Amino acid sequence: MASARENVVAHIEQDLTVVVAAAVDAIRKSIPAYRDLHGAQLADVEAIAFWSLRRLITLWSDGSVVVDQRDQSRFRAIGAARASDGRPLTDVLRAYRVASSVFLRHVGEAYLDDLDPSDVVELSVTVLEAVDAISEEITEAYTTAREQLTSNRNQAQATLLDDLVVGRRTSPGALADRSRELGIELPAHPHLLVAQTIDSPITDKTVDALLTTLGTTQRTHLCTRRDRRAILLLPNTVTLRSVDDACRTLLLHGCLVERRPLGEVSASYRVASEALDTAPAHAFQERSVLDEGDAQLLALLTARPTADTTAVVRAVLGPLTEAANGHILDGVAAFISAGTATAAASALRLHPQTLRYRLRRARELTGRDPRHAWHRLALDTALQLRQLAST
Missing domain, CATH: 1.10.10.2840 (PucR C-terminal helix-turn-helix domain)
Incomplete structure (x- = not known):
């Protein structure tokens, strides 16, 4: 005959999808770094929550509070991934505490009368010890990954810009933390430049020469490369004229999107890159760098799904x-x-x-x-x- 605990475990497993949804909702409401998650990132959080709570139920059902080697590896991988995302460690650990609280409240509200006091005590101990073990593994892996990430400043800065370019947006707090760790100062409305040589992949030497000509420092820009092009996040004190002069000297073509919010870096990169793909030769007459107006016009002429007629008017006519x-x-x-x-x-x-x-x-x-x-x-x-x- 099944024990009371076994019966409750069976019922909780049936409720798990609902409990996970409630836990993720509580995490997003109480932790700013998780509030704006969507798409693949949100699905990742939901999957981790489901797996973690499922393991917690198993540990309690077995009467064990030992996190085995497979669990340790899984949580260390999670810690390293969160370090790469730039999500603050305190927020990551708090997410597990919030999810555990939601789980305990659900058990207490739905099944307290079905459990013996010893079952409740063991469940509480299991949760506490599991959260402690999880915190230890995640903290160690997170710290190691962050040290590796910041040990190479150029790589770390490129990783941050890569995250912005592909739309892995972090909360303002997390972005501020990453900037502080890397020793950089990013404006709220930077310029984004996508540059390329005429007939070959752009080299690090050329990019360094471009940055030197523009007078930027390691603290005021981010730089990465994608395909055959360089992507530079520049301070908004740099002028289009100076960028055009520098690119002309170095025999580069580029597209500069000026003073757009950090949260729009992905969209700015897309429209600038597509402009370089489609611009006719005479668009570069007497200049080397296209501006946002050119990019928005080309998006419209090539029937891009993101084409915005209002943006064309704003960017071309301006004042x-x-x-x-x-x-x-x-x-x-x-x-x-x-x-x-x-x-x-x-x-x-x-x-x-x-x-x-x-x-x-x-x-x-x-x-x-x-x-x-x-x-x-x-x-x-x-x-x-x-x-x-x-x-």
């Missing part, structure tokens, strides 16, 4: 959409429509020199010269999209 610059925008629109400054001036009943002044101011404000085919396409497209949005 021309401000009320104070409305006369300049009108001058650009008239020039594109008429084809010459003289005809545009006549259409607006202006002196040709006044129209030319407005075009010069447009170039100063946007970096785009409507006399060049690519810039004219960008400006015309943005103007048409703005008109369509207003109607």
Whole structure:
């Protein structure tokens, strides 16, 4: 005849999916580093919670509080993975305590009357000793992994940027911890540059020369490489002009997305990389670096799922959409429509020199010269999209 504990264990195993869901929900609500997890990361947490609580039930059912070698290896792997993710150790350990509390409350609320006092005591001891053993294994593996990670600053910085590029976003607190450990200072709205040589993979020597030319230090940038390109997260004090001059000197082509939030690094990389894949040669006329307006226009022209007409207007026209610059925008629109400054001036009943002044101011404000085919396409497209949005 099955004992009371065996009967309860059987019922808990049937409830386990519900208990795991409650535990993960409690973890996300109480620990900021877990709040924004989604997709594969959230599924990973759920799988670990399910396995951990299942092992806890087994230990209690067997009357054992010993975490065996397989468990130790599993938790050490988890500790190393969390170190790589950059999730704070205190938050990782707290997650196990929160999950254990949810589990104990569930047993107490649903099955307390079915258990002997000795069963409850043994369950509590099992949980305490298991959490202690888990903490020890995770802490040791986490510490070792972090030491290895930070022992090579360049590799560690590249790993952090790789995480941002693929969308493994961490909480602001965790990102601050990783930055502090690596001795870097990241702005909330950095520039992202994707650069490549014309016909060969970019080398470390070229990247170092680029960074030296831009005057950045190890504390103010992140750098990694993907495929044949370099990816650089730069301080927002660097100007597009200086980046273009440096890339031109080093015979590089690039795309710079300026002042976007750290949480949008993945999207910025995608749009910049796709721009370099698809930009026609004349887009680089008299320059070496595309900007976000070019990238957003190319996303639209190539029918990318992420194409955003609002972003095209914002990035291409920029300050021309401000009320104070409305006369300049009108001058650009008239020039594109008429084809010459003289005809545009006549259409607006202006002196040709006044129209030319407005075009010069447009170039100063946007970096785009409507006399060049690519810039004219960008400006015309943005103007048409703005008109369509207003109607």
